[in-house]
Amino acid sequence: MGLDVDDAGLKALQADNFDNLNEVVADSPFDRHMRFFNFGYRPLGDDQPIGPRLGAGFPNQDSAQLLFQVVGDTPVEGRSVVEIGCGRGGNLWLLQRYLGPSQVFGGDIAYRSMAFCRRSMPGPDAQFAVTDAERVPLGAAVADIVLSVETSCTYPRIESFFREVARVLKVGGDFLYTDLMQVRLVQPFIDALTALGLELVHQRDITPNVSASRDARAARQKLAYGDRPSDDDAAMLEYVGESGSRLYELLTNQRYAYTILRFRKVADVAPPEHDLLDAQAQDAVRDLAELAVELLTIPSIPPAAG
Amino acid sequence: MSDNTLTWVCQRFAEVLEIDPAEITRESRFADDLDADSIDLIEVVNKAEQERGIAIAEEQLYDLETVGELVDLLDSQAASSGD
Numbered sequence: 327m328g329l330d331v332d333d334a335g336l337k338a339l340q341a342d343n344f345d346n347l348n349e350v351v352a353d354s355p356f357d358r359h360m361r362f363f364n365f366g367y368r369p370l371g372d373d374q375p376i377g378p379r380l381g382a383g384f385p386n387q388d389s390a391q392l393l394f395q396v397v398g399d400t401p402v403e404g405r406s407v408v409e410i411g412c413g414r415g416g417n418l419w420l421l422q423r424y425l426g427p428s429q430v431f432g433g434d435i436a437y438r439s440m441a442f443c444r445r446s447m448p449g450p451d452a453q454f455a456v457t458d459a460e461r462v463p464l465g466a467a468v469a470d471i472v473l474s475v476e477t478s479c480t481y482p483r484i485e486s487f488f489r490e491v492a493r494v495l496k497v498g499g500d501f502l503y504t505d506l507m508q509v510r511l512v513q514p515f516i517d518a519l520t521a522l523g524l525e526l527v528h529q530r531d532i533t534p535n536v537s538a539s540r541d542a543r544a545a546r547q548k549l550a551y552g553d554r555p556s557d558d559d560a561a562m563l564e565y566v567g568e569s570g571s572r573l574y575e576l577l578t579n580q581r582y583a584y585t586i587l588r589f590r591k592v593a594d595v596a597p598p599e600h601d602l603l604d605a606q607a608q609d610a611v612r613d614l615a616e617l618a619v620e621l622l623t624i625p626s627i628p629p630a631a632g
Numbered sequence: 633m634s635d636n637t638l639t640w641v642c643q644r645f646a647e648v649l650e651i652d653p654a655e656i657t658r659e660s661r662f663a664d665d666l667d668a669d670s671i672d673l674i675e676v677v678n679k680a681e682q683e684r685g686i687a688i689a690e691e692q693l694y695d696l697e698t699v700g701e702l703v704d705l706l707d708s709q710a711a712s713s714g715d
Binding site: 355356358359380381382383384385386387546547549550 | 661662663668669670671673674675678690693694695696697
């Protein structure tokens with residue numbers, strides 16, 4: 327893979343990408359309604375949506391459904407929730423609106439996303455901070471729930487993120503996790519989290535539901551970004567995961583699976599000193615993070631200075 | 633005012649959805665009857681702000697199901713702002 331940058335450089339580039347996406351959205355008449363950037367979930371066949379019933383005017387219903395699918399029957403009321411990679415706060419906003427957590431903390435690497443979150447979710451029970459997922463600015467054992475939705479695929483060292491999840495979770499706490507993952511890495515991810523004291527309680531491949539959401543909604547969602555220079559067409563296609571994009575191709579090529587994993591932290595374990603993912607897995611993780619940076623770069627917006 | 637607002641809303645939805653405004657009534661459900669999504673609703677609400685000076689907080693939209701509910705909300709907001 328091509329990017330000649332270290333992990334810090336890669337994260338800075340990805341932060342720029344999402345800050346730039348915020349800049350694109352700020353020019354859109356839909357700005358204040360756009361709380362989600364993820365691909366969403368669409369029930370198939372006879373399956374019905376789960377969770378609170380949302381009105382027809384509710385934007386991003388598929389993204390809301392993705393959250394409710396990830397949460398499942400996990401109790402949320404009265405519990406503290408930390409979302410790592412929270413974007414513009416849609417998941418935490420939904421949880422506060424419908425499921426009654428005691429407090430929420432959202433961390434994301436993009437400054438402008440955090441600024442949006444603070445404006446749209448003021449109040450003592452919601453806090454937001456610019457956050458590197460591999461170095462979360464929270465103490466140990468502070469969270470009843472850690473949430474991660476369609477964000478870890480951008481992390482160059484996902485094992486560091488897993489270690490942070492285990493660190494900030496209380497014993498008895500829940501890790502609610504979903505993302506596009508290489509099929510051959512799903513079990514190594516589970517094994518790594520198990521070695522960190524987390525027990526897998528639920529696993530489900532939701533790839534058909536996510537690709538159905540893209541088929542149904544991507545073209546419409548692209549409208550919400552407004553008119554862009556033609557140089558940006560490819561990037562905007564990636565952001566909405568529309569058919570024809572590289573990310574849509576990953577979603578449908580069967581080497582990747584969009585997977586829900588739920589874990590419960592059953593024990594505090596001393597973090598293993600050795601690597602939990604082998605070198606091949608680490609390289610695959612890094613390659614995907616680099617790909618994400620390349621695909622999500624918006625050409626018409628100049629790189630940040632410095 | 634409500635009939636005026638209803639006419640205005642029907643015309644705006646007709647423009648956004650590219651359908652005959654006669655197909656739209658107070659009872660029309662956005663998703664089931666008009667095949668309108670949140671993007672369409674937000675476009676109409678944005679027009680209400682631009683053309684009629686009626687500001688709607690985003691969360692007021694989220695439970696709306698019908699044209700009539702939007703009409704009532706717009707009238708309520710206009711009345712409370714002294715319009």
